[in-house]
Amino acid sequence: MLSLIVFLxxxxxxxLAAIPGTVAPRLFLWSWIAVAAVDVALVVVxxxxxxxxxxxEEKLRWTSAGVGYHVAVDGxxxxxxxxxxVLFLACAIYSLRQTQRVKSFVxxxxxxxxxxxxxxxALDLILxxxxxxxxxxxxxxxxAGWGHGQARRAALTFFLYTFVGSLALLLGFIGLxxxxxxxxxxxxxxxxxxPLTGRGAYGGLVLLAVGIGFAVxxxxxxxxxxxxxxxxDAPATGSAILAGVLLKMGTYGFVRIAMPLLPxxxxxxxxxxxxxxxxxxxxxxxxxLAQEDFKRMVAYTSVNHMGYILLAxxxxxxxxxxxxxxxxxxxxxxxTQMVSHGLITAALFLLAGVLWDRSGSYDMGSYSGLAGPxxxxxxxxxxxxxxSLGLPGFSGFIAEFQIFTGSLASATVATALAVLGILITxxxxxxxxxxLLLGPLRIPDAPGAARxxxxxxDHRFADLRRSEAASILPLLALVVVIGVLPRFLxxxxxxxxxxxxxxxxx
Amino acid sequence: xxAWLLVGVPLGAGALLACAGRxxxxxxxxxxxxxxxxxLALAIAAALRRPEATAPLLAGIDARLAVDGxxxxxxxxxxxxxxxxxxxxxxxxxxxEARSRFTGLMLLFVGAMxxxxxxxxxxxxxxxxxxxxxxxxxxxxxxxxxxQRVRAANVAFLTTRGADLGLxxxxxxxxxxxxxxxxxxGLPRATQPWLALLTAGIxxxxxxxxxxxxxxxxxxxxxxxxxSVSALLHSATMVAAGAYLLLRxxxxxxxxxxxxxxxxxxxxxxxxxxxxVAVAQTDLKQLLAASTSAQVGFMVLAAxxxxxxxxxxxxxxxxxxxxxxxxxAGARRHRGWESSRHPRCSxxxxxxxxxxxxxxxxxxxxxxxCAGRxxLGEWLHLERAAQLLVVRPTMALAxxxxxxxDRVLHRAVMAVPAMGLWLARRSDRRAEVGVDGAVRAVVxxxxxxxxxxxxxxxxxxxQYYAQAAVALFVLALLxxxxx
Numbered sequence: 001m002l003s004l005i006v007f008l009x010x011x012x013x014x015x016l017a018a019i020p021g022t023v024a025p026r027l028f029l030w031s032w033i034a035v036a037a038v039d040v041a042l043v044v045v046x047x048x049x050x051x052x053x054x055x056x057e058e059k060l061r062w063t064s065a066g067v068g069y070h071v072a073v074d075g076x077x078x079x080x081x082x083x084x085x086v087l088f089l090a091c092a093i094y095s096l097r098q099t100q101r102v103k104s105f106v107x108x109x110x111x112x113x114x115x116x117x118x119x120x121x122a123l124d125l126i127l128x129x130x131x132x133x134x135x136x137x138x139x140x141x142x143x144a145g146w147g148h149g150q151a152r153r154a155a156l157t158f159f160l161y162t163f164v165g166s167l168a169l170l171l172g173f174i175g176l177x178x179x180x181x182x183x184x185x186x187x188x189x190x191x192x193x194x195p196l197t198g199r200g201a202y203g204g205l206v207l208l209a210v211g212i213g214f215a216v217x218x219x220x221x222x223x224x225x226x227x228x229x230x231x232x233d234a235p236a237t238g239s240a241i242l243a244g245v246l247l248k249m250g251t252y253g254f255v256r257i258a259m260p261l262l263p264x265x266x267x268x269x270x271x272x273x274x275x276x277x278x279x280x281x282x283x284x285x286x287x288x289l290a291q292e293d294f295k296r297m298v299a300y301t302s303v304n305h306m307g308y309i310l311l312a313x314x315x316x317x318x319x320x321x322x323x324x325x326x327x328x329x330x331x332x333x334x335x336t337q338m339v340s341h342g343l344i345t346a347a348l349f350l351l352a353g354v355l356w357d358r359s360g361s362y363d364m365g366s367y368s369g370l371a372g373p374x375x376x377x378x379x380x381x382x383x384x385x386x387x388s389l390g391l392p393g394f395s396g397f398i399a400e401f402q403i404f405t406g407s408l409a410s411a412t413v414a415t416a417l418a419v420l421g422i423l424i425t426x427x428x429x430x431x432x433x434x435x436l437l438l439g440p441l442r443i444p445d446a447p448g449a450a451r452x453x454x455x456x457x458d459h460r461f462a463d464l465r466r467s468e469a470a471s472i473l474p475l476l477a478l479v480v481v482i483g484v485l486p487r488f489l490x491x492x493x494x495x496x497x498x499x500x501x502x503x504x505x506x
Numbered sequence: 507x508x509a510w511l512l513v514g515v516p517l518g519a520g521a522l523l524a525c526a527g528r529x530x531x532x533x534x535x536x537x538x539x540x541x542x543x544x545x546l547a548l549a550i551a552a553a554l555r556r557p558e559a560t561a562p563l564l565a566g567i568d569a570r571l572a573v574d575g576x577x578x579x580x581x582x583x584x585x586x587x588x589x590x591x592x593x594x595x596x597x598x599x600x601x602x603e604a605r606s607r608f609t610g611l612m613l614l615f616v617g618a619m620x621x622x623x624x625x626x627x628x629x630x631x632x633x634x635x636x637x638x639x640x641x642x643x644x645x646x647x648x649x650x651x652x653x654q655r656v657r658a659a660n661v662a663f664l665t666t667r668g669a670d671l672g673l674x675x676x677x678x679x680x681x682x683x684x685x686x687x688x689x690x691x692g693l694p695r696a697t698q699p700w701l702a703l704l705t706a707g708i709x710x711x712x713x714x715x716x717x718x719x720x721x722x723x724x725x726x727x728x729x730x731x732x733x734s735v736s737a738l739l740h741s742a743t744m745v746a747a748g749a750y751l752l753l754r755x756x757x758x759x760x761x762x763x764x765x766x767x768x769x770x771x772x773x774x775x776x777x778x779x780x781x782x783v784a785v786a787q788t789d790l791k792q793l794l795a796a797s798t799s800a801q802v803g804f805m806v807l808a809a810x811x812x813x814x815x816x817x818x819x820x821x822x823x824x825x826x827x828x829x830x831x832x833x834x835a836g837a838r839r840h841r842g843w844e845s846s847r848h849p850r851c852s853x854x855x856x857x858x859x860x861x862x863x864x865x866x867x868x869x870x871x872x873x874x875x876c877a878g879r880x881x882l883g884e885w886l887h888l889e890r891a892a893q894l895l896v897v898r899p900t901m902a903l904a905x906x907x908x909x910x911x912d913r914v915l916h917r918a919v920m921a922v923p924a925m926g927l928w929l930a931r932r933s934d935r936r937a938e939v940g941v942d943g944a945v946r947a948v949v950x951x952x953x954x955x956x957x958x959x960x961x962x963x964x965x966x967x968x969q970y971y972a973q974a975a976v977a978l979f980v981l982a983l984l985x986x987x988x989x
Contacts, residue, residue, distance in 0.1 A: 160923065225916040283907060289900070290908035325566055326681050332565060371650060375527065391640050392633035401629065401677065402564060405688075408678025415678060419671045424900070426667050430643070430660045438650040487562055494565050 002056045002071045005042045005081070006118045009035055009088075013110035016103070025102035029095060032106045036089040039113070043085045050078060052495060054188070066177065066184040070123040075496025076255055076335055077120045079489060080248055083342045084120065086478065087244045088113045091237040094350055094471035097357075100146060108145075109237070112138040116245045120252060125173040125185040128257070132169065132217075135246055136162045142238040143230060148356070154229040161226040162216055169213025169253075175206035176261060191260040191503060203265035210258050211273075218250030218306045220280045231299035232362070236353020239295070243302050244346035248338045251309045255335065259313065260503040267504065270317030274407075277314050278414045280307030285424035289431070295352045295362045297432060298345065301388060304421055305341045308403050309334045311418050315407035319505050322410035324498075331497035332490060333402025339489065340387075340395035340482060347384045347475040351377065354468055355436075358461050361444045364432060369441035374463040378437045380472055385429040387479050390422045395482035398490075508557035509571040509624060512548045512581065515541060516588075517617035524610025531605045535596035538609035542589040545616070549585035553578035563629060567688050571624040576818060580623040580742075580750060583822050587742040587829045588616045594833040595734035608648060612738065615641040619743040623750055628677045628688040635673065635715070635747060639666045642744055646731035658730035661889070665724035669714020676707030690754060694761035705762040708755055709769060716748025717799045718776045718806055722783075723889035725799055729791045736791065737832035740798040741825040749802050752809035753817045759810065770810025777803030779886065786882035790835045796885065798828060 012035040016028060046056060050073070057072035073081060091109065098105055115138060119131035136159060144155035177183055179195040179202065196203035216223045231239045259266050266273075284303030291297035312334035316327045354377060355362060371378035387394030392401075400422060408415045443461050464472070482489055519541040523534055530537070552573045563569040573581060592612060599605050618641060621634030640663065647659035677688055683700030685692045696704055712718075717725035725745065729736060739745065752759065752769060759766040777800045784796035801824045808817030884890075962973060 157920070161919070222915055225911070225919045283911075286900070286904040287908045287911050289904040322682070325686055329565060329681070369651065379525070386640055392636045397633070397636075398564075401632070401674070404674050405678045405681050408675065409682030412682075416675060419674050422674075423664070423668050423671060424904075427660075427664055427900075430663065434653070434656045434660065438647065438656045439653045440651060486564075490564065 001042070001046060002073065002121050003058055005039060005046065005085070006071070006114055006121060008039055008042070008114075009110040009117075010114040013107045013114075016110070017107060019103075021101075021103035025099070028102050028106040029092070029098065032095070032110065033089070033092045035110065036085070036092040036113070039085045039117075040089050043082050046073070047078065047082060047492075050492065066180075066182070066186070067126045068124050068186060069127060070186055070188070071118075071121040071127075072123055073121055074499075075492045075494070076252070076500070078492055079335060079339045080120045080252060080342075081117055083248075083339045084113070084116050084245050086475070087240060087342060087346050088116075090346065090350070090471040090475055091240055092471075093467055094240075094353070095237055096467040097465070105146060108138060108141055109241075112142070112241060116241075116249075119249055123187045125176065125187060125190075125257070127185075128187070128253075129166070129170055129173060132249060133163070133166050135249065136166065139238065139242055139246060142241075143234045146235040146238065147233040148235070149233040150229070151233040154233040158226045158230040161223075165213045165216025165223070167213075168209045168216075172206045172209030172211075172213060175202070175209065179206075187257065187261070194261060194263055194506065196262055197264045197506075203262055204269070207258060207262050207265045207269060210253070210262075211269075214250040214253040214258065215276070216250070217253070218247060218310070219303065220276050220306060220310055221283045221303065224280075224284070224303045227302065228296045228299045231349070232293060232295050236350050236356065239349035239352070240346035243299070243349055244342035247302060247306060248342060251306060251313075251334070251338055254310075254313050255331065255500060259317070259500060263504045263506050266317045267319055270314045273310055273314030273317065274411045274414045275314075277307045277310030277312075278418050280304065280310060281418045281421040282307075282424070285421045285428065289424055289428040291428075292365055293362045294355060294364050294432060294436065295349070297364075297428065298348045298352060301425060301428070302341070302345055304425060305337065305345075305388075307421070308400055308418065309337050311411065311414060312337075312403040312407055315411040315415070316501060317504055318410035320410070324501055324505075326406045326409045328406070328494070328497045328501045329402045330406030331500055332493050333399050333404075333406055335493045335497065336395070336482075336486070336489065337399035337403060340399045340479065343475050343479050343482075344384055344388045344394075344396060347380070347472050347479070348388060350468070350472050350475075351381050351384060354464065359444045363444070364435040366444040367436050367442060368439045369437070370443070370461055371437040372441050373443075373461045376464045376469065380464065380469075380476060381437060382433060383476050383479075385433055387476070387483070389426045389429045393480065393483045395479045395486070398483055398486045507559065508548065508552055508555060509559035509573065512545070512552050512557075512573075513571065513617055513620045513624065515548060515617075516545050516613040516620065520610045520613030520615075520617055522610070523606050524614060526606050526610070528604065528606065531603075534606040534609040535592070535599075538592045538613060539589065539596060541613055542585070542592045542616075545620075546582075546585040546589050549581040549620075553582050566686050567627065567629055569630045570626045570689075571621070571630070572626050573624055576750075576754060576814070577624050579818055579822060580746075581620060583825050584616060584619050584623065584742045587738065587825055588612070590829055591734050591738045591833070594737070595732070598732060598734055604648075608645075608732070611641050611644050611648075612735070615645060615738065615743060619747060622747050626689055626691070628673065628680060628690065628693075631690070631751070632670075632673045632677065635711070636667070636670055638744060638747065639663055639670065639715075642666075642728070642735075642739055645735040645739075646728050648732055648735065655730040658727035661727045662724040665721055665892070666714050669711050669721060672707035672710030672714075674707075676704045676711070679704040679707060693755060693758045701762055702764075705758055705765045708751065708758065709765055712748040712751045712806075713772060714748070715751070716745050716802045716806060718748070718772050718803060719779060720888055720891075722776065722780055722796075722799045723885050723892065725795050726792060726885050726889070729795050733791075733832050733835060736795075737829045740795065740832060741827075741829035745798055745802050746805075746821055746825060749805035749809065749817065749821055752806055753814050753821075756809055756812060756814055760812065766810050766812065768810070770807050773803045773806030773808070773810055775803070776800060777807060783882045783885055788883065791832075794828070794831055794835060798824075801828075 012031065016031060054072045054074050060069040062068045112135065115131050115134045119128060119135065122128040122131060140155050140159040143158060144152050147155065176190060177185055179199065180190055180193060181195065184190065196206060219227050230242065234242060281304050284300050284307055288297045288300035288304060291300060312330040316331050352362060387396050390396040390400045404415055404419055523530060523537065556573050558572040560568050560570045599608060615638060618634045618638035622631055622638060625631040625634060643659045643663035646662055647656045649655050679700040680688050680693055680696055683696030683704060685696050693704060714721045728739060759769055780796045780800035780803065784793050784800060787793040787796055805817040805820050808820060
């Protein structure tokens, strides 16, 4: 079942590769949509049939060196698998208007989908690492091939930076492998034996290596500087996948690998994680507040939102002074935040893509009053902005409320500071809404377009087209559903966070 | 079920209307009045039947709605005022205005208020509380083409949200203090020091929402919205929510020891100071706004002093008066009476449009002496203080950090590959040249040796004999020397 979900897009890519690129591009686009929809349907089936615990397990011995093909889902990974497949479907629909080298674009995204879903179900460190690195390769080509502005430079920065991070990760994995007896890369076995408990500096070094690897990918301050250029110059769908899915690989790594495999080291260094989290929250929010470029601003809010996750997983490691209910609440909030941020930020980046498509600029100062010619676009942007600033009724609140409430007992000062983050994000999003959407109408001239009298330009900013609406609005609908009726999601996550809390407090 | 319907009808109808777009404009006022009527009927039924409803929300934290004595009074007040305001609003907007969006947002706003006053736990209360703030933003900025109205909405939302952070902290403190279910009734049982943090958070949130000192200024800016929005926001919702919360958690204020007197003093100070501010206003709507703040001060004072019944009756009486006054003020503007003087200073024969307005205004005319206190006209300069102390430093810090991010952090990271490239070029120039030169020297040496090796091959026999003789002589010498 899981292997089918993972490899269906890749298989489709192999089949499509055999068809010459001169055939109508719509064939590729519609087959991509069909494959992504089937994948979503399969995930829904898996979700409905999910029995709890580690489910849909598949295990094959691969090499004698302790590397195996081991996949399964639990409450930490199933929501992320679902979120990933939904985002790829949204990107497929959004790309219906793609005209540039369609075949390779579709093949690349199918490849990326296999890699992304594969990472979330992997239960073997080497398998995890392979997917982790391949995702970087895939995203490099997306940014370099279909980006704009200084795309190649941004793509290269992204590639080198995250690749160096993944090398640190590999070192940490090897450290874990060598410590285990018998040597193994299997995550479940390593979690059971947690071989580095009581090994002092060795455990600290392994956590440092693994932590840097994940911190670069997440990204946290100060390892975030690859993110803004990569987002600004990436195509809209690339940004959506980068922010929605690839960033989660870092945060997911913390809850899947760093916490359960290195429990006592995690507890020892949890204050460091909390501090990094709070600094990311405040720094990301403040720098976002000062941005003039809409897409760059959204990119920095990702740093802010990922900071909440670090705060929560750090607070979950501070065992003294808090009860298990609070810590489990924080972890549940962190996983909910991964799903919620994926949906909201993908929607925001796709909306930013609409801005670029119409006028070729993300500069907030050159727009004004878009709510007039494009009310649906304005409404969707407003909803996405309010959900991103954590308004109740949207998924962000469910996540952030649990994070704050669960973290306050163990990390009081840090949480009190981090709460300021939601005020700053409120300020920056209101400012952005005011500048982009409200006030008298002003639209920058599209590049290459002849300067026309302003009266005609009133109708130049077209509202959301059908493919754009069909990709963005369902994401926002999901955000509202999670915000109003979160039980269907929390029922899956909560048992897994209780398990994780027990593993960490060993 | 009744409890869910009570909040579900306005929220559902509001969400539908707000999303419907311009198509629903024609039908929106009638639909809004219908939804408000249904809500009022449900509210009366709820006040009589006292329903309860529970649904699971978070782990160990349920979402529970219940209508008790205090809530019963509030739901009926809120629903009745809403119906009256929507009836007035159906005449306020012209054909071209987005009436569907307006009606939808008003219903959402009221639905959120109903959630706030029926919630029995902090989570649901916070949800209603914040949604109310956000919809008030959208309502104040209803005429969004005019930047100053949007700015006013931003000020109102950011100020109240800043105070709302207190509720987030209160929720965390309640959990840490042992009240795992986060119910309002259980809050006084929290252990110290969490009880203090919990109380402080709730008081902060209530002070912000109720526009008490020192956060009163947002109410002045909130006047930028349509009159019917002001009528609703100033009477039974929004500002009333803060007072309601303090009345609701009165046992907590008493348990904390310090909070009850503090709240009482804040309420008393606001009642006096904002009363003076109201007297000094020259704009009728501003006068009403300041007087709202002052009147709510009495409710806050009552909550601090333990007079829940007194505070509640003040809340209901004020809601009834204010909801009538704002439409009256709005109607005056519509008729071109852009009032730059307050009623007492203007000609005494002002034709107020509705009977209720006259009665309501009369009450204030009795209370207010006509004293133009310009010093108080600017709302005690509270907004400017907030600008100077909070907004500007934050923006400066944000710009500074953004510059640091671009110019220092990003460059520092980019310096690593740059350094690599520099090293590569340097080794290309220095080391590479050296190695290359050594190889070339070996080649040149070999070539020269080759040339030298060809010298003896002259082809003349006597020279070969001479060379052989020299070689034998050298060999002999070598043999002698080695032995």
